[in-house]
Amino acid sequence: MPKASKRQKEKKADFQKTKLKLGKGKQAANNATDVSFKAKTIALPQQSINVDKSGKLVNSRNLTTADLALQLRHYSAGVRRDAVSGIKEILTLHPSLMLTDAAPLVPELSRCVGDDDAAVRKQLHALLLWMLPQIPAQLLGPYHNTLLLFTTSALSHIYPEVRLDAIKILDVCLDALPHIATVGWENAVHKMANAISSAAHGPTQSNPAGPSNASHQPHGERIMNCYLNLLGITQKSGSAASITATDLAPGAKLLIIKSLRSFLTYALRSTSRDSSDGDDAQSCPTWFFRSAFASSAEYEYFQRILTRHTVPERSRCISVRQSNEVDSQTSTSTSYSDWPFIEQAAKSLMDLTTSSGASLNQSDLFTSLHSALGLRPSSPSDMSRSSSGKQTQSAALSLYTLLDPVLLASFLDTAPSAFQPDLDLSQQFRGQNVGLSTPAQLIFELISLILALWRGSSSSVRTQARTSLANMLGHISVYFPFSHRTGSSGLSAKAKSAVVQIDLAYAELAALLALSNTKLDKVKSKFNAEVQIASVSAFIAELLSTPMTESGTVSLASVGASAASVLDPDTFRALLPTLWFLLGSEHDTLLDSLLASYHAHATQHRVKPVLFEFLARAFLLSKVRAETPFTIRERDRILESLLSTLPRSLWEASSSTAGHAFAAVQLEFLHFLLLLPSPPATLACEKLGPFYWIRHPTKKVSGPGPFSKLPRISCKLAIDLISLLKGRDEKLDKAMSQALQFVQNQA
Template sequence: MPKSSKKKKDKAADFNKAKLKLGKGKQTPSNAVDTSFKARSIALPSQSIAVEKDGDAPTTKRRLTFDALIMHLKHYNAATRRDAILGLRELLEAHPELIGTHLTTLVNNCIRVIGDEDSNVRKALLSFFTWLFRQIPRDDLIPHSPVLLLFTTSAQTHIFPEIRIDAVRFLDIFLEHIPDVVTEGWTQHASGSHGRRVLEGYLGILSAGTSFGEGGDTGPVQATSTASVVLSATSKLVVLRSLAHFLSHAVAVSGRSSDATLESTSTVLATPTWYFSSSFASTPAFEAFDALLRPTWNPSSSTSQYLGSASRAWAPEFSEDCEEDFVGQFDFAVTPSTSAWTIQDLSDVVAEVNTSNEDKRSGSNGPDPQVIAAAHVARTLHPTLVSTFLDCAPAVFSPSTTPPETETQMVLVVCRICRSLYGRILQDAAESGRSHDTAEDDLQTMLSYLSPYFPFTVNGPVHAKRDIKLEQYFQDLNLIYCELSSFLVLASQGSERRPPTLHKQKARSQRGRPALSKDSAMAVSARQIERVSQYIVQLLRGEPPSSGVQPSLPRPITPQAYVSLLPTVWSLINGGVAEVSDASTSLFSTVADHAIKVSSTSAVKRYTIDFIGRLVLLDREPEYQGSFRNGRNPEQDGKLQEWITQLPKTLWELGGSHLPTTEVIIRLLLRLSQRRSRLLHEATYSSLRSRLVPYFSISHPTRGKINGPYAKLPANSPIRRLVLDLVATIVGNVPDKADTTNADLVAAVAEAVQGTAEEPYWAGITMSVR
């Protein structure tokens, strides 16, 4: 018994709490580790009294200096890093002079936060960079671009998808301020160039292949991306929009890119003329034609500066330092007769010139590397673009619901990427005659998916509230669709200039491909051209699309929209296809009526003059090979003559403002008179002379003689003498010297130049026409 009771007590002891005696603490366990320490002082370097502090250093509201904020960027706590970024903006807004002195330190420490794992820190840095880069001159920012792009492209390949998406947002900021640096070297396959790494990062995020098989751009695509995360619609929109922005800058060549027409924020847009090149026998002939109406006035400069010199003095000897392009040393003109060329020498020169021209047309020198790179990227992205459009199209073009904004922007961005890539490729096909069959087939495939919805209109309930932003999206879609259609037409026109060897190569490359018959392909093309032509007519007339469900008010066309339509208009009126001749005639009539009726103060007026003016100048171009001709259609010639006779009225209404437009009008009338255009008949000359008189002098019933707008032109400007050249040329072309309008115009000019620097010049040029 004692043994059993003892065992019970021992077991109970393990579960009983020991009672502590009063006044005694808890007993220390026998296995406790002593962690106490003793120190005579505590070192706090940042608060040491031995450190000299600059009391005049700028600080934030939390009394943090620039150096302290830079140290906080490396803190382990994400909230501290975010507060440091916010503090930097607060400090630099209050003391902007610190940006220039601490820019290197600021950039080198901020770039390490681009790939931060905390989303709030990255969001704060995005906002900070957006504000900071607007305060920094571009020349000061470029030296720091290598490290900025290095860390950003590294973040593009981060393991976390959200960091990759934010890296794309950083690229958007860089593309806004230093686009040429971001896109530099995108055509090179070497991984050391910034543009190539950025492009591969885009393709990697989209899970698109970045290389091709053995067949080059004709082989199967090999997916090289390891990304397996499916992007959400919002994230995919961010990537595609940034990629579209990147490509629009990358493929821009000599101002020929059509992307700027819809997205440019500048008040002055350049009128594109590249689409005329496919109708000329050689590139120099097109460039000479393009320079006919190019003004010397520089819109970006002050009102007293010109691209060329104001006046030129005659010099009997040519100076090598002179920058003129119409003078030179012509050795063969002064060569002694003893060294005359033989027949064999002339034959050799002719053969060499013919060989050179044949090489240029056949593309023996090889296509542009930029075109090759654009074709490579277009072939890579084609499946992604098609799948994205097919995923979003049902929701965007649904007849019963309002289009969601995200999917609508996705469709618009896909079309912009197509315009950038296929536009650059097929522009080369139109200009050089090279064949890009794969790009043409891919673009035709994309247009086949777009065509059922064209023209694109905002659908949904009739009583729904109008969304101006959505209407602008759909108008941009319509304009891009018209451009893409014109690219195919212009490329087919350019292919007609290919040498026979290229046609044979194209035929061999297309063997074994399933293709539509010629009649069916023409039928599809004709229907497409008719719908595009009808939409352009409605747009120029200010009419809303007929297929829209929601009511829409008519509105005048914008300069960006008009400029973007010019390649399409030219491709249709120059097509020469009998099946769509009625649509082409109606389109030309509408374009001419719009150019006549548009106000002189309208922002579109300058572009109508540039386009219609070049159409009337084509008649006398010796190397022009297009189908569009003046003199074949009396109704068409009547429209152009009416437009020409109203140009003096436009000159008078412009007055001393809009000097570039004034110079273009004067140059156009001068070129037409010098070339004896068939559109200038005796009645047309008489109308021009009578309408030019008020430009120099006006007879008021009560005030008498009043100076016309000619007196408002800048003193000693080339435009003043250019107008005098125009008058002298028109007067010299008059068959009947006794015409009263002739004498009235000469008298008005003589009175306007009396006592000015142009009076001797006018006297000199009129001596030759009397």
């Protein structure tokens, strides 16, 4: 029975109709064939074979700049990376696109600054580093806001690797747009300082920099806020910023500190002391002479004494009358109009009653060296410039106060690994011409950053900043001089120069700290001013007393050092402020070293013009209303050293194009001396004859001297000296007469 009933149910199931449920369709049979199909369209807007590109400039992949710009927004990181490299390729193949299509590409490239892919960011940095310097400023102008806004946005990205790569892009932007990228940075510093002060001591007064809308902030304010945030300095952090800084890897800290120092180099350039000295590597900075003058007008006159040939717009016209030797009844008058005549200014500014000058001791020099920094300008434009400069100096010291916990913590963490006993400062691999290790580089960047901030300081330095600097230098002084700890013979010349530069940076910081506090207040720190100043003086005296190398640079053979450190002209210019301060207490040693170094250098050496101008200006202080640290005997030694070599140096400098600027400074110095009421008697006038007219002793051929090779303005200054040198020597008078006749015939 069970089997029969089961068979009947199976037979009924074969012919039973399945009931459909609600929402269910009819099921297909097991043996049914699906014949349905679907069709989709494929869009190829950028790869169409119908587009004719025969008349367009393309790269190796047949893509134009418009195609590549569109691919920069592609979802695939590989396509974006290829687009960035393709842009560099097409601009290299077709340089004309740099003027027509490069500027519109900048907004599209700016979007990739914060790209999530590391390869895209790396390619972008290489492209912008190559492209931005080649784009004219007029074409880049409309797009700099977009570039800087995307860069600051990437500096606050959630991922740290994106922020670090954005710093590299920012460094490129600083080189291309220095003024735009730094304007308004003081606002961020003052706001942050006020916010931290309010959090610690309660509410204070409003921000002296003034309110600024977040949507209209200057780029410098945005970038400075990014720097502070990267270092962990926020409105609620205060001294806890040092803890955040220690969390950064040494390489990341080095990148941030180096970029911040580069930013401040551009930010402080417009109002720093070196801004008036120009960027010429052969010129001598003059800001440290400012304290010797009682008014800004006298300092500005002193500043232009040896550099009048660079400001022809202030020139006046004078006439020089020269009698003809053949016919004494006839005379010729020639006008020379491209240099300013300073006889009237000299009469009003020279101290005619006493030309000996005032002698200063060390305490007097401490008191006066910063007194001129607060001088009142005499014109509205100078007043606004001075007000801006004081605001920048105040912001620099406020920034140092904010950064002090970070800098101190970074130095204490890095110094033991950078200066271990018998540790090689070079990279840990074999070979020659290697650079410094990351800890050593970080130490050098930290000290350079501190110096950049304190170079803009004024006489009214707050006690907090002075105490912080004394505390910092107390920790640094343990390792000074750094060049004595360089134990590698394989360091490159650039690395050796960096070691000496940081020695000089510490020396200048020690001088600035002593100058900012006349009475040398006793602060609880490891820094002993008297001991450190003596150590700095001994180091600089040793540095100046070393001989020249065959390559034309001065080497420092330090005790215990296996390799010499190079002192290049830029480093020597940086040494001059410290040297001027130390001359107030170490006359004999340093002055002897300076004069010996001046005579040891050849005229072609790049240090010679800087050293000549420094010594010349040190002597000229006694001839104007200024204070000088030198005695009468020391000034006579300086003048004798300069004039004894002047004819030869003037000849050699005028003979080569590279020395024309040096020759102009020597002519200006000689012109000023000859206008004095009592011109110097130590000048060998007979040796100046060949400078004007040459007579070959054997070939009996004569011709104009090297003065004729000088630029037009310097040549006219040399001719102007003829009226002042006339009557001093018969051979010289004859040579000058022939030179003057030659110039008149050439006119």
